[in-house]
Amino acid sequence: MENYPSILLENVVKELSKLPGVGKKTAVRFALHLLKNEEVEAENLGNAILKFRSEVSYCNVCKNICDGEVCEICNSPKRDSSIICVVENVADVMAVENTGQFGGLYHVLGGVISPMNGIGLNDLEITSLIQRVQNGGVKEIILALSPDMEGDTTALYIYRKLAPFDIEVSTIARGISVGDTLEYADEITLGRSIVNRIKYTA
Amino acid sequence: MENYPSILLENVVKELSKLPGVGKKTAVRFALHLLKNEEVEAENLGNAILKFRSEVSYCNVCKNICDGEVCEICNSPKRDSSIICVVENVADVMAVENTGQFGGLYHVLGGVISPMNGIGLNDLEITSLIQRVQNGGVKEIILALSPDMEGDTTALYIYRKLAPFDIEVSTIARGISVGDTLEYADEITLGRSIVNRIKYTA
Numbered sequence: 001m002e003n004y005p006s007i008l009l010e011n012v013v014k015e016l017s018k019l020p021g022v023g024k025k026t027a028v029r030f031a032l033h034l035l036k037n038e039e040v041e042a043e044n045l046g047n048a049i050l051k052f053r054s055e056v057s058y059c060n061v062c063k064n065i066c067d068g069e070v071c072e073i074c075n076s077p078k079r080d081s082s083i084i085c086v087v088e089n090v091a092d093v094m095a096v097e098n099t100g101q102f103g104g105l106y107h108v109l110g111g112v113i114s115p116m117n118g119i120g121l122n123d124l125e126i127t128s129l130i131q132r133v134q135n136g137g138v139k140e141i142i143l144a145l146s147p148d149m150e151g152d153t154t155a156l157y158i159y160r161k162l163a164p165f166d167i168e169v170s171t172i173a174r175g176i177s178v179g180d181t182l183e184y185a186d187e188i189t190l191g192r193s194i195v196n197r198i199k200y201t202a
Numbered sequence: 203m204e205n206y207p208s209i210l211l212e213n214v215v216k217e218l219s220k221l222p223g224v225g226k227k228t229a230v231r232f233a234l235h236l237l238k239n240e241e242v243e244a245e246n247l248g249n250a251i252l253k254f255r256s257e258v259s260y261c262n263v264c265k266n267i268c269d270g271e272v273c274e275i276c277n278s279p280k281r282d283s284s285i286i287c288v289v290e291n292v293a294d295v296m297a298v299e300n301t302g303q304f305g306g307l308y309h310v311l312g313g314v315i316s317p318m319n320g321i322g323l324n325d326l327e328i329t330s331l332i333q334r335v336q337n338g339g340v341k342e343i344i345l346a347l348s349p350d351m352e353g354d355t356t357a358l359y360i361y362r363k364l365a366p367f368d369i370e371v372s373t374i375a376r377g378i379s380v381g382d383t384l385e386y387a388d389e390i391t392l393g394r395s396i397v398n399r400i401k402y403t404a
Contacts, residue, residue, distance in 0.1 A: 016251075046255075065208045
């Protein structure tokens with residue numbers, strides 16, 4: 001797809017195809033969709049992107065994105081402020097919230113340690129997490145990071161940093177997904193699910 | 203995904219998920235990508251969308267999008283102006299151009315007749331096509347429309363409109379794709395490929 005009939009099209013396709021998982025063909029499809037629909041739709045999209053990126057702010061406490069100084073979750077009197085769930089990014093907060101199983105607060109790291117991608121300790125919100133624990137009132141930290149090498153490394157680092165404090169540190173359970181069959185589960189997951197087996201209690 | 207931590211995020215996700223094939227999860231991923239990268243990337247994307255939609259113009263002759271009054275293809279002295287390939291949209295022009303097999307001009311209809319989607323004859327660039335033929339110099343029209351009911355209906359309509367003129371009207375060949383196996387080809391395609399078989403010439 002290199003014979004663009006218009007520089008404007010070429011430019012919008014170039015920018016759209018920087019989005020994750022979007023190739024040139026998809027980008028052309030997006031552009032033609034915008035062209036076929038009312039101009040106001042393209043205006044809304046363009047302006048929403050500009051406004052989002054320039055005006056978004058971060059919660060002073062948990063570093064999640066929010067519209068003010070402190071996010072709704074941190075501000076809510078209904079949430080248990082003694083438990084903090086540590087996650088990588090905003091999408092993870094939304095995912096955990098959607099389960100309806102967690103009533104505590106969050107802490108958004110902004111990524112995991114990843115030397116390959118140039119993400120070091122100073123790029124993550126680890127110091128601010130330790131600060132929250134130092135401020136007192138926290139009884140438990142749940143590490144809900146990706147179950148891969150980078151997530152595990154980050155979890156271990158945070159776990160060690162938290163060792164001096166008298167708090168519980170846990171990680172979310174790894175195991176066979178609900179609905180999965182053992183036959184098709186990978187060995188590492190199946191292995192961990194056996195090691196971390198849960199006893200039936202009467 | 204309904205617990206948006208920020209109205210700005212909710213808004214950009216709402217707009218992004220209007221793009222074809224983009225659901226809310228993908229839209230959140232796009233938004234987080236924009237957040238993670240330099241602000242200039244989001245600015246470029248937003249501005250490219252706004253500029254594309256508001257400034258794009260159409261070729262006076264073939265109705266393809268272009269940056270001036272007449273597109274490069276229509277303006278080129280190297281193209282054979284006696285053959286016009288009729289396509290649905292801009293992406294189709296790009297696709298045919300990429301084959302390198304066509305040296306004539308194009309005519310972009312802007313869609314196909316589709317009563318279900320409210321697209322009637324007056325929404326398509328059919329009158330302008332007939333006008334081009336009336337102006338003279340055209341010897342052949344190739345109809346390169348989608349091989350479905352709507353494409354076939356549109357092709358038949360145009361074919362009848364062109365009947366009074368002394369020109370050849372053809373449609374692109376339907377058949378087994380290069381690399382396909384007969385076993386997995388659908389019956390209609392395989393049937394057409396037998397009816398429209400091509401004789402070996404010595």
